[in-house]
Amino acid sequence: MPTHELQPENWVDRYADYLFNYAIARVSDSELAKDLVQETFIAGLKSAKNYKGDAAERTWLIAILKRKVIDHYRKINSKKGKAEVRINYSTDEGDGDWLEERVADPFGKGGDHVIENEELGLAIQECIAKLPKKQAKVFNMKTIQGMSTEDICNELGINPSNLWVMIHRARTALMGCMNETWF
Amino acid sequence: MKIFREKAKEICTKSQYGEATWWELLQLNLFLFLWKECAEFSAKNTKLTSLCEQANLHVISEEEKKAMKEQLKDC
Numbered sequence: 001m002p003t004h005e006l007q008p009e010n011w012v013d014r015y016a017d018y019l020f021n022y023a024i025a026r027v028s029d030s031e032l033a034k035d036l037v038q039e040t041f042i043a044g045l046k047s048a049k050n051y052k053g054d055a056a057e058r059t060w061l062i063a064i065l066k067r068k069v070i071d072h073y074r075k076i077n078s079k080k081g082k083a084e085v086r087i088n089y090s091t092d093e094g095d096g097d098w099l100e101e102r103v104a105d106p107f108g109k110g111g112d113h114v115i116e117n118e119e120l121g122l123a124i125q126e127c128i129a130k131l132p133k134k135q136a137k138v139f140n141m142k143t144i145q146g147m148s149t150e151d152i153c154n155e156l157g158i159n160p161s162n163l164w165v166m167i168h169r170a171r172t173a174l175m176g177c178m179n180e181t182w183f
Numbered sequence: 184m185k186i187f188r189e190k191a192k193e194i195c196t197k198s199q200y201g202e203a204t205w206w207e208l209l210q211l212n213l214f215l216f217l218w219k220e221c222a223e224f225s226a227k228n229t230k231l232t233s234l235c236e237q238a239n240l241h242v243i244s245e246e247e248k249k250a251m252k253e254q255l256k257d258c
Contacts, residue, residue: 178234
């Protein structure tokens with residue numbers, strides 16, 4: 001019995017930033033990462049009938065995004081004629097697929113702090129996604145995009161007092177959400 | 184008293200963005216001195232700021248999200 005169902009109308013609001021951070025850690029190019037996120041949503045819509053509901057919606061979208069990142073690397077490798085790049089390898093310890101492993105762990109061994117920062121980023125995004133929509137928007141604009149109070153107030157039609165109340169509530173909720181693991 | 188504590192926490196949040204006035208900072212320091220709960224909240228708030236910086240977060244702008252939604256509607 002399926003335990004999850006797809007809600008494509010909420011994908012952009014709920015998962016776009018999460019997927020974007022996942023993609024950017026793997027392709028290091030903001031524009032390309034955005035394109036991959038959009039392609040992921042489109043591919044998700046097209047293959048929605050194959051969704052069985054066993055995995056959570058976000059997990060399913062991440063799996064699609066992983067394939068998109070792999071396809072991207074395969075495409076640029078073949079475009080540049082880098083046929084000599086070893087995509088599959090074989091060692092005494094066994095066989096493997098270089099691209100699959102690179103997409104799963106883009107930083108390689110020894111990049112523990114980078115992996116931790118990526119995990120941290122995804123954990124924060126996960127908590128932001130649980131905030132009321134307007135709080136999340138204000139928090140993102142102020143904290144991540146670094147916009148001025150005046151610009152945010154003008155854009156959203158709110159006054160500075162409203163803004164600080166929303167940011168305060170957002171931060172309090174984030175502290176609660178991240179409390180067990182990160183504080 | 185509860186209103187004062189909430190106010191102190193709001194000022195604490197404002198100070199994380201460097202936007203608290205000197206008068207608000209003065210009030211905040213008084214609150215921090217008087218209430219342990221406020222000091223704990225302030226420490227957590229500072230930790231959250233440092234975690235957000237450490238995570239090097241990225242977001243897609245609202246305009247771009249709007250465009251994404253439009254494109255998805257057409258699919």
